[in-house]
Amino acid sequence: MDRDRIEGILLNFKAGGIGLEDALEGLKALPYEDMGFAKIDNHRSLRKGFPEVVFCSGKTPSQTAAILKKLAAQNLCVMGTRADMVTWKAVESAVEGAEYFEDARIILVGKKNEPSGSGVILVVSGGTSDMPVAQEAALTAEIMGNRVERVFDIGVAGIHRLMDNRDRIFSARVIIVVAGMEGALASIVGGLARCPVIAVPTSVGYGASFSGLAALLSMLNSCAPGVAVVNIDNGFGAGYMAAVINRMGE
Secondary structure (H helix, E strand, C coil), X not given: CHHHHHHHHHHHHHCCCCCHHHHHHHHHCCCCEECCCCEECCCHHHHHCCCCCEECCCCCHHHHHHHXXXXXXXXXXXXXXXXXXXXXXXXXXXXXXXXXXXXXXXXXXXXXXXXXXXCXXXXXXXXXXXXXXXXXXXXHHXXXXXXXXXXXXXXXXXXXXXXXXXXXXXXXXXXXXXXCCCCCHHHXXXXXXXCCEEEEECCCCCHXXXXXXXXXXXXXXXXXXXXXXXXXXXXXXXXXXXXXHHCCCX
């Protein structure tokens, strides 16, 4: 049983049989908590440095609320992504201290981590229509303990808007570029920046954009070095990756 394994590790540690690092390694390998409809990983923060994150879309509001409540009992900070207003209402009534960020569609239980990364993560969006995904990326990085700056609506249709912010591009440690339509913004920023650029294609665009596929292919085929690409509308994945990069070497 998990309880017996935990007690065994702790007793061995107290008796001096193993050191602190070995004890932590043992705890990292412990299994999950089975809720029937979900299996909760309460030890992800030991392995990854941040607790398990709940993808709310596709789950019932009551399932999401139950999962977040379980995770909040074991972690100081828990977040749920892609949460709509119906889901938020269920979580609000079931989980004390929960907060909803409608623009990013994120539920936060607890407090954002204090900034620990040494640099600034810059989040850039091509247009105002890309802001929900850009806000998801920015807030994810903030919750994980990073200083984040936002520069929205500076797409290639008005390239002078981008150039007005070149000093911020030059000084960032990681840049997240969120753009739909043809997705050209990531290549242009990648050609200017000396730091890693994480490109996020969005499903914004007319018919031939194929719900973000055109932007995804453009970003994957970028000739600018140092540009990596996440999946369509995956602001969370970009924010998480940027946070990992920013804390490397800390």
